[in-house]
Amino acid sequence: MQALMRPTPMRVKFVTPGVVVLILLALNGLVFLAGRFLFGIGAVTNLDNQYPWGLWIGLDVAAGVALAAGGFTTAALAHILRREEYNVVVRPALLTAMLGYTFVAFGVMIDIGRSYYIWHPIVMWNGNSALFEVGICVVIYVTVLYIEFLPVVTERFIGQMRLWGALAWLNQPVDRLLRSLDRGLSKTLFVFVIAGVVLSTLHQSSLGTLMIIAGPKMHPLWQTPILPLLFLLSAISVGFPMVIVESLLAARSFGLKPEMAVLSRLGWMTTPLLGVYLAFKIGDMFVRKTFVHLAELDLQSVMFVVEVLAGVVLPLRMLLMRRVLKSPALLFTAAMLVVAGVALNRFNNFVVAYTPPYSFGRYVPSFGEISVTVGFICMLALLYRAAVMIFPVISRPDRSLAPKDKFTVRG
């Protein structure tokens, strides 16, 4: 059955009512973004000297990196462990990771005060800084992701170069370039695939090291020396749910039959990963005896309980039920809970848990900040839609393959 699936560019109309809404939200985000670049960060955000990091770092950057984990988890499963049956989800996950990290880079760029100096860490090193490590790893990993995506580009355009007019003379040389790229990559791609996994484990964990230096400024429910481990475990366990969510969304949007055989197995494989994460999270709470803070009933304790119960325990229980794994709607719900739970965890770590001793009122994201974040998510969705219409990313049953297989067996 799997052999009959083949990645093909989606042939649908780009503009639908939903797409129009996405475009409007994206434009709204761009307006506030213009404000940030014309009048400074303070003009658009609610950040101040007491709360230097907010929604953009907590969601766009930290949660963005975590939710792009589908890229390295599926690559490890399909390419390193060679489970070929999962090949159908590798390309969509890779595309999500590639676009996701691109927007993480944009997120960093708009949040730092001097966006035009974003290249500084590449030449000015501070090996003691967790942020430096995250930055360098992300730069290299984005490059690796684009290289990993190149075979999709060559597959689409080899023998299909159709530039016209003044550019027509480019068809031949570009085609030759693509062919030589394709030859080179087919032999060396494994180097990049492994590098992608290693880089991901490194910076997913270092992202957790970031807040450790904040020490007592971070609420004890989250501040723990095993933060890097928790970040890594949660990133690994959100990888497959993210693939499930995007597969089911894409199937819906393009009117395809969801790949339930593969997706329910991904859902099933999520349970031990999520279980280990939960064990460390709860174990850490008992080792450090921080459960006493749960009785305080403030913003932090409520957010912590929501994060653990709705984002880990509930979906874990759901994914252990056969009925959930078989039903697209229930599987989507469970996967979405994991995704939201990890996103909330990142937001909690970077924003909610940050409780500095001197404060003139809590930080609450401004309308402008939310607009920019929403705008970025919409732009990402639009680019994803455009990419799967241009490139062979999403697999669908290929009629030319199906009958041939049947008859060759008989013959």
Place this chain on the structure above:
Amino acid sequence: MKGLLDTVAAGRAALPQTTGYCRGKSMKKIDRRAFLKRSLSIGAGLTGLSAACASAGPKNILSTERMGVLVDTTVCIGCRNCEWACKQAHEIPTAPIETYEDKSVFDAMRRPDDKALTVVNRYADRTRPGVSHAVKVQCMHCARPACVSACIVGALSKQENGAVVWDTAKCIGCRYCMVACPFQIPAFEYHKALQPRIMKCDFCFERRKCGKLPACVDICPVEALTYGPREDLVGIARSRVRRFPKRYVNHVFGEYEVGGTDWLYLAGAAFADLQFPKLGQNPAPGVSESIQHGIFAYFIPPVSLYALLGVLMWISKHNPKTDEGA
């Protein structure tokens, strides 16, 4: 207690490697963290290598002759002349000095920001009515600054004369120093679209280079601020506490906090009542640097993970049974 000072004194050779203290006394206090850190390395599938000797990034120069300031809050009269002098010295626009006599600013707690690198707050004494304490706040110039460790590009550095200074040519404006600082000192120019700066007390680095006193020390009319080698200041502070036990609480703030700060404080009331942060004696960047260098010890963990995955890939490639169900 004394051991830590000795470490500092003997530290000239060892300390430029920024994690040198890991080998010293303070390591013992983070035994549990070290254990958790190790379980992290194992959990991440990395070989658990000791972090003690990795060194990278900007040098932390810890001179035993580095200078500091002793702030005696029992002497301070809250005239706020230091605030005015500081702005003058750093070319920050300021109202004329006469306006600083307005005491109503003491009604609310203030913090240093991008337009005032130092501020004076006043606190009523909890037990003695009518008695109040004026506390000047600015960068503490830590011996092992969290901001220096955190800065992604090494724009912040600890100078030999004690100052922690910021380099505009490197800074990208990420504000991680503000997240890291245990005293919540660095401020950011949020309303500048181009070249926003990180603003914090630079211990009058430029003035001192030409032999002048720090502006605040220079102007202080009651000598609440004493400028001198940090080691001498510790001695002075201790002898004041010894000679006037009724005047001072028995605590020199900054002597040991977060591994020692070059600005030291004496007070006539519990430091917690004067809104000083409650901090341990371990340097603020300690845990994060150990983890960071543990994950990256000589690049052995990442490289071994790479090798491990390569072997896995090779095995599964040559194993015909891999396409069985999950």
